[in-house]
Amino acid sequence: MTTASLPEQANRRWHSSIGPRRGHHSPVLSEAERWAIRELGLRNLRRLRYHNPDAPQWAVISRLIQPMQDVDASFDTPPTMHMTRAMNDAVAVVILRCADVGRAYWDWTDQEWLDLLGHSHKAFRDQVPDWAEGAVRPFLCGHAYHLGGFAGFHQLGRFDRLTLACRIFGRQLVEEEIGRVRAVLTGWGYQYGKEHDKGVPSVMSQLFLLNRSPTAATSPHHSSTASGERSF
Structure with missing residues (x-):
């Protein structure tokens, strides 16, 4: 999957503003x-x-x-x-x-x-x-x-993963990344790239959550497998 250049991707990468807590405070309530x-x-x-x-x-x-x-x-x-x-x-x-x-x-x-x-x-x-x-x-x-x-x-049953991803990462960034995936799929001739399809947003939102970033899943590093095949 061809995406942004490395410098551009590095600038676009999402970073959490929430600092880690584990290990810095006692877990036991007084x-x-x-x-x-x-x-x-x-x-x-x-x-x-x-x-x-x-x-x-x-x-x-x-x-x-x-x-x-x-x-x-x-x-x-x-x-x-x-x-x-x-x-x-x-x-x-x-x-x-x-x-x-x-x-x-x-x-x-x-x-x-x-x-x-x-x-x-x-x-x-x-x-x-x-x-x-x-x-x-x-x-x-x-x-x-x-x-x-x-x-x-994946253990929580059915729920709106797109809404959760937008809430965590920001709707604009999530929609931009999904749009980039749609463009690639459309270029490959897949119907899943159409705007009305709900499958791509759901699947991509799950990937964003697992990767803890909406940009990691579409970075150049993930653009292909070791054999050069498409990895989507």
């Missing part, structure tokens, strides 16, 4: 942190109406809250009330799970993230509080990706 979470309660943790943003317990769990807020700020998502509600509830779900297991999320295994996300949307809803509505799970996927290094999206 008694003070677990107490703070209990004291804050659902109204504060979910940031519902009349919650207290100045409650002193927020400072006690700041090392847990701040990275997730950084992730939320990095998402390419419309700033609607519905999306804000879902992001806040996703943070609350993770914080409550930390209190339950006594460990910070950056120490969770892939299996622990999978247990939270569920193998399907129904499985997710069956094991989270009733207030964690459907829009919460995709944001949790983003947190698992950034903060837990989770990449087992």
Whole structure:
């Protein structure tokens, strides 16, 4: 697959703005942190109406809250009330799970993230509080990706991988990279290159997530196999 030149590709490569957490902070929650979470309660943790943003317990769990807020700020998502509600509830779900297991999320295994996300949307809803509505799970996927290094999206059943990729990497960059793949496929004579096809965006989004970059999957290094055959 012929793509951009190496210098151009290097400039286009996506880099996460979220720094690694693993190894820099103790994974074990202190008694003070677990107490703070209990004291804050659902109204504060979910940031519902009349919650207290100045409650002193927020400072006690700041090392847990701040990275997730950084992730939320990095998402390419419309700033609607519905999306804000879902992001806040996703943070609350993770914080409550930390209190339950006594460990910070950056120490969770892939299996622990999978247990939270569920193998399907129904499985997710069956094991989270009733207030964690459907829009919460995709944001949790983003947190698992950034903060837990989770990449087992093939185990999550059916969900909109294109929306998740756009949320993490930015819609403009994702659409540009998919457009480049479509152009190559069209040049090869494949019908999959047509704009109306949904298969290419879904497959490419999965590749972007596995590569942890929307540009790595279409870089010159991946343009062919060792034998010179097309590797798409």
